[in-house]
Structure formats: structure tokens, C-alpha cells
Amino acid sequence: MSEAPNGTPIKTPGQLIAAVIAAFAVPVTIIILLAYYVDNTTRTGAGTDELAPDAVAQRIAPIAQVTIRDANAPHVYKTGEQVFQAVCSACHATGVAGAPKFGNPGDWAPRIAQGYDTLWHTALSGKGAMPPRGGTSPDDYSDYEIGLAVAYMANHGGANFPDPPKPEANAANAAEAAPGAATAAASAPGAAAAVAAPASIAQTASASAPAAPAPPTPK
Numbered sequence: 001m002s003e004a005p006n007g008t009p010i011k012t013p014g015q016l017i018a019a020v021i022a023a024f025a026v027p028v029t030i031i032i033l034l035a036y037y038v039d040n041t042t043r044t045g046a047g048t049d050e051l052a053p054d055a056v057a058q059r060i061a062p063i064a065q066v067t068i069r070d071a072n073a074p075h076v077y078k079t080g081e082q083v084f085q086a087v088c089s090a091c092h093a094t095g096v097a098g099a100p101k102f103g104n105p106g107d108w109a110p111r112i113a114q115g116y117d118t119l120w121h122t123a124l125s126g127k128g129a130m131p132p133r134g135g136t137s138p139d140d141y142s143d144y145e146i147g148l149a150v151a152y153m154a155n156h157g158g159a160n161f162p163d164p165p166k167p168e169a170n171a172a173n174a175a176e177a178a179p180g181a182a183t184a185a186a187s188a189p190g191a192a193a194a195v196a197a198p199a200s201i202a203q204t205a206s207a208s209a210p211a212a213p214a215p216p217t218p219k
């Protein structure tokens with residue numbers, strides 16, 4: 001006690017060495033423990049989860065999956081914007097491979113000048129680096145939906161095209177059931193106009209109806 005009048009707890013060289021070592025070891029230990037604490041997830045070795053229900057279900061799942069669609073269910077058409085986002089934007093958003101860039105009137109003006117039907121036809125049949133239907137199958141996107149995407153893109157490039165006529169429900173189902181019919185329609189975009197024809201006949205009929213003497217209404 002007499003050798004350490006200043007009250008320090010370190011009194012011998014041995015204590016000094018112990019204190020120096022502890023000054024390193026204690027913080028390092030705390031840091032290591034904290035690191036484990038932060039990263040404290042359950043660790044499993046590779047392959048130990050192979051009997052988990054999910055893993056088993058995945059292994060024994062049939063290779064081929066069949067999606068059954070009701071052929072008579074009404075077809076819900078995508079909008080032009082949805083088709084564009086899902087398919088066409090891959091090339092047209094940035095102008096890949098010389099594709100007319102979305103929203104760039106300079107790229108679109110000469111195309112728009114060809115007229116809507118020509119553009120629709122080109123989108124369905126392909127041109128240069130542009131794959132037919134943007135690389136999709138008629139089962140995924142009908143001619144009508146491709147047409148909507150064409151109108152959507154062209155209209156953002158300065159055109160003012162109306163949407164193509166919506167096919168009748170039955171016509172859409174028939175086209176789905178027989179891909180050949182869809183291809184036939186693809187080679188003649190006018191076919192869609194023909195589909196719309198019955199509607200216009202009906203309109204004409206109802207328009208001429210008022211000209212006929214109206215039957216007396218019972219009072």
C-alpha cells in the first residue's frame with residue numbers, strides 16, 4: 001500500500017500486464033459478441049432442409065402443368081398501355097435496334113404518316129428487327145390488343161388514332177379456339193372492321209325505325 005500513495009489499483013508489473021491485455025481483449029470480445037448478435041439467424045447446413053414440406057412438394061411436382069381455361073368465359077382484354085408495358089416497351093421504351101422510341105414524335109411521324117391500319121398490320125406481321133406481334137403468341141395477345149398497343153404508342157408519338165373496334169365476344173372466342181382464324185385476321189386487319197359490321201347494321205336498322213309509323217301506344 002505504501003508504494004502506491006496515489007490510490008491506483010495497478011500496483012505491480014503483473015497487474016499492469018493484465019490490465020493492458022484486458023484493455024484489448026474485453027472490447028474485442030464485446031465486438032465479436034455484438035456481431036454474432038446482429039447476425040443471429042438459425043443456421044442450417046446445406047441439404048438439411050430437404051425434407052421440409054415446401055422442398056418435398058417442389059420435388060414431386062409434375063413436370064407439365066395444365067391450365068384449364070373456360071373457352072366460353074368472356075375474354076378480359078388488356079389495355080394498350082398494359083400490352084405496351086408487358087411486351088413492346090422492351091424495345092420501344094428506349095429504341096432498341098432502331099425501334100421508334102416511345103414518346104418521340106420525330107421517330108413516329110414518318111410511321112404515323114403510313115396510317116393506322118398499316119402500322120397495325122406491321123405490328124402483327126413484323127418488320128426488320130421488329131418480331132411479329134412483338135414476339136408474342138396470338139393466345140396471349142389478340143390482334144385487338146396488339147392494335148390497342150399500336151394506338152397507344154402512336155398516340156404518345158403525336159398521332160390521334162382511335163382504338164381499333166373491339167371484337168365481338170364470340171369472334172374473340174372463335175379466334176382463340178382456332179389460331180388459324182387469328183392468323184387470317186392478322187393478314188387482313190380489315191377483318192376486324194368486318195366483325196364490327198353487324199353492329200353498324202343494327203344501328204342503321206334502329207336509326208330508320210322512327211321513320212316507320214309508330215304503333216299506337218296503349219294508354
Ligand code: HEC
Pocket residue numbers: 083084087088089090091092096097098099100111114118119120122123127128129130131133134135146149150
Ligand atoms: C424485339 C424488339 C421489339 C419489340 C418487343 C417490339 N417492337 Fe415494334 N419495332 C421494333 C423495331 C426494331 C422497329 C423498327 C422496324 C423497322 O422500321 O424496320 C419496330 C417498329 C414498330 C412499328 C412501326 C412499324 C412501321 O411500319 O414503321 C410499330 C407500329 C411497332 N413496332 C409496334 C410494336 C408493338 C405494338 C409492339 C408490342 C406488341 C412492339 N412493336 C414490340 C422492335 C420491337
